[in-house]
Amino acid sequence: MRLIFDEQLDLLNKELITMGAFCENAIALSAKALTEGNPALAKTVPDLSAQIDHKEREIESMCLKLLLQRQPVAKDLRVVSSALKMVTDMARIGDQSADIAEIITLANIRADDDTQIIHDMSVAVIKMVTDSIDAFVKKDMQMAKAVIAYDDVVDSFFDEVKEMLIALLGKPEADGEYAIDLLMIAKYFERIGDHAVNIAQWVLFSITGNKEG
């Protein structure tokens, strides 16, 4: 009985990692499309986002089935319930990557000095997402805590982008649409960072049982 349960938990773990890999791919693609100013590349992201949503449903029903049939307790319960919460955050990461891609497909963005800082920000966010999933894979508390701390870096990037855009809009020849698109992209990246923090917190919860923050 326990053996079957363990196998199911193992499968859940695998599915979560796969979904994490999808998310990493989605955000990496969006960031690449942004840096290269490549709308064609950005068009592939919504497909990936749909795949992520599909995966979310799958994992959700898997978790519910586990809760119903096995009635897990203690650590098993923490694993299943945190999985149930994590998929929501992962799905949001996928959605927001798709949102970023959608803005890029409008072709207002060009590879420019202005996008350099957003590129740096995207690198930081990708690192957060990758690390949060790595923390989940390795059940690494230190890494999860590092992800939570790293959010400050992304936040300060967002502030920098904001200041840069304010300066840009102050110029007489400012392109308003371009500036607002950049601002939205930066905001989406910042939100993705927050979701990565959530994932890290759920990883901590599944290990320790303490819900911080």
Added chain:
Amino acid sequence: MTKRIFRSICLVALTVFVASVFLIMGLLYEYFSDAMQAQLKMQTDLAAQGVTNEGISYFHDLKVTNYRISLIDMNGNVLYDSASDIAKMGNHLEREEIQQAIIKGYGESRRYSATLTERSLYCAQKLDDGTILRLSISQRSIFTLLLGMVQPVCIVFLIALVLSIVLAKQVSQKIVKPINEIDLDNPLSNEEYDELSPFLRRIDSQQKQMRAQKAELAQKSDELDTIIGSMNEGMILLNSKGKIISINSAAKKLLDAGNDCIGSDMLSLCRNLELQDVLAKALHGEQGQNSIKLHGESYQIDADPIVSENIVKGTALFLFNVTEKEKAEQIRREFTANVSHELKTPLHSISGYAELLKNDMVKEADKIPFAGKIYEEAGRMIQLVEDIISLSHLDEGAGDMQWENTDLYTLADKAVQSLEPQANAACVTLALSGVPAVINGIPQLLYSIVYNLCDNAIKYNHENGSVMVTIENENNKVVLSVQDTGIGIAPEHQERIFERFYRVDKSHSKAVGGTGLGLSIVKHAAKIHNAKIEIKSLVGKGSTVIVTFPK
């Protein structure tokens, strides 16, 4: 063991016990019965004499305790009985002892009572008057006796049981103890039982065989481990569920895996989706190939399903670093594109001029210059093709060229002299200094090294500049240096100028001329001679190329 021994002991004890009881009982009972019978016969004799002498009155003062005396007439009617009322007794004529007595004068018989608890012995004697005197004595039957012995028998039986338990335990311990103490690691050192020696010898031979096989196996797995471990390619074995069974050090390094990754899922090492696709395919029995990027390098992944009896038992995953290969392929592609481009350019001019001449659209005075242009462009093409041929020759290793002791100074002098016209045309002074230096090499290649370096030094020079060729002969090396006062090479280009068709300034390549292959030839020729090339250059001040030949 104890149980079995106990059972046998118990059985033996019981059998002996029961047999002896029956034997003794049967024998003794008969013996006592016979004795009693003899005594009875004597008593009957005495009583018969008494009765003969005294008649029936003999019975009146007779005190009978053990015996029962009866007197029976010839017709079987009981005349007297010491135990029962004669009136109630039936005819005794049919009784065995009476019959015998009537016929022989004396009769005996033994009968069991109705309940079998008693046995009566009878003795009958015919008296002179024809009546029969019968004495009987009753004895307890053998069953009653046995019944009476139940208690002692049970006690004896219990004692036998307890004794056999204790004995069985002791015996089995005695038997088992040396067996338990046998040193199975050295079977032949035991001398407890002769009966066990074939067994021990067999164990010994099997142990030896096993040790040999184990050693062989360990050696083989060591060999395999060493081979797999020292492989540059990553190799991972996965079971049918995608869990890692074995991973070599190259793959570990590549995927940042710790030693505890065996048994964990492949997904936890690498989340690359292409890799997962290939793996999923392999687990369904399909061979898969793909290339992925890891740490900024390109890797080709090969996943081969391990199929046995039509079931996928696992997957062998190989990771090859193909970065160099891809780079080489790219260089080759660029080379092909460049060659076709470089060949096309002069051909276009040639074909254009030739077309004009063919259609007779050229003034008579222009015909000579046109022909000159065609000649010039054709010359460029010949030069290019020659360069490509010598390059491809160098690529093959220049195996058919003759190695001989050559004086580099003489070769350099020849090259400088042949370049003198160009130098004069470009207003550049060309000078050679140094000492003769004999090295073992291929003269054509050494010549082309000096020639191409000087050619470049002249081409990329300022007006009134100078080119200084120096040959130094040192203890274990010969140094050729070509110093110019030209335009110099920026640091970011210094690495790449030896690439085929690479030009620092692409826009002026036509004006300067050359094929773009000269330095490439120098690089290859130097490589064949194991020589090192060094560039010292400052933009605008000039460059120095130093080629160091080992002696």
